Amino acid sequence: MQVRYPKSFLMLVVIGFTLVGLPLALALITSALSIDKLSKQSQRAVIQATRFAQGARELADETDRMERNIRQYAILGDADFLDAYRSAHADFGKTMASLKQLALRQRYRHYLQNLGQLEAQIDTEVNVHAASIDRLVAALDRYEELGQAMSIVLKESDALIEREVESMSDMAAHSRNIVLKQLWMMMPVALGLIIVFAMMLARPVRGIEAAIAQLGRGDLRTPIEVDGPQDLRRLGQRLDWLREQLREVEEQKTRFLQQVSHDLKTPLSALREGADLLSDGSLGALTPTQKEVAGILRQNAIRLQRQIEELLQYGAVQSQARQVKLELVPLKQLVRKVMSGLQMQALNKSIDIQLVCPRAVTETDAEKLRVIIDNLLSNAIKHAPPQSAIQLGLAQHDDQLWVDVIDEGPGIPRSERTKIFERFYHRAAPEQGPVPGSGLGLAIVAEFVRALAGSIEVCDREQGAHFRVRLPISYWTDEAL
Incomplete structure (x- = not known):
């Protein structure tokens, strides 16, 4: 399978780092979005629960004020206590209206609705029987029922906070699991991309290394091909051009050695024959010194002839090595x-x-x-x-x-x-x-x-x-x- 490389080695490195970092960056972005969503949901939940609990306690305080003022009015008959009652009733209505604006579940709305209806009934009886102390005292007995309803609202407000805290904990655990799953899913992808691009990066480098080793071994016959980005392929082409130049120089040197060796054989043979004639006395008797010189000439002529023959043999060896x-x-x-x-x-x-x-x-x-x-x-x-x-x-x-x-x-x-x-x-x-x-x-x-x-x-x-x-x-x- 032919691998398609980008135009340059630098671009290959950049693409590799980008693709390897992309899954991890995606996982981080997703994690950040999940955490941000969790934070906003938690903030809204906490605000809702806090406002509901605070409103429930305000309703309890205002209920206590209404009951206390109306009882004092029933005992003392002072109209100021009746005005204080009506002021507490108005505050109760405002607090109830603000609580109904919260995004509460249906069950909490139902508790508030029951509480509001009961308080409205008591207020109606108070207003109707304000002039009759006996009937007003009978209406006051219903505040015990209102207190029970108020206790349910307070209890549910505390439970709401606990449930919201548990919900936040569950959401945090769920978000953590999602982030971990994404990381476990992205890690093999990133690791696979790292392996792929490491191989893509190493392949042309190994090709160049092998080409240099080939030239170092003196193998000038095998063409050099480097696969990879265009700049590395051009480098491979230059190495192949260098191989051709070295091969041409090598062939010229071999031809020169063969030619010189061949040209030296003929005069060297004549020198050796002359030295042989002098050494064996064929050309006349020689003095001991002359014989020694003739022997030296003969030995060096033989040595030189042997070295020339080895040069010729090496030229033949190079051609034989190919087969x-x-x-x-x-x-x-x-x-x-x-x-x-x-x-x-x-x-x-x-x-x-x-x-x-x-x-x-x-x-x-x-x-x-x-x-x-x-x-x-x-x-x-x-x-x-x-x-x-x-x-x-x-x-x-x-x-x-x-x-x-x-x-x-x-x-x-x-x-x-x-x-x-x-x-x-x-x-x-x-x-x-x-x-x-x-x-x-x-x-x-x-x-x-x-x-x-x-x-x-x-x-x-x-x-x-x-x-x-x-x-x-x-x-x-x-x-x-």
């Missing part, structure tokens, strides 16, 4: 053949090669494996001290073939462990001075190991050098061919 020919290879037979070719070099230094190799058959490129073992073993012989031992071991480890070559030479410093696989790099033995060679042997090993999708490393060792090659294998059997 891998898999076949069944008997390991011990191949290793014996390599050791046979290096027997004279080992005998000249009295070096004992200790071989540990199973009689097994594996599937690999026989020629490349032969060159890898040959160059590593030749390198070990070159750097090992006389009358020492070299360990050569081949073994299977899971789905890999391990090739270990260990010598007792001066070893390889950590600072040089990556450089020794570079072309034309020479390392010096501390006591022996520069070791002669073209500096291509380990470079060829590294080239062939990469061609076989393996790896090579220098392992830690107190004395000497330890090279380990790991090659993937898909077939292994202990049966010899």
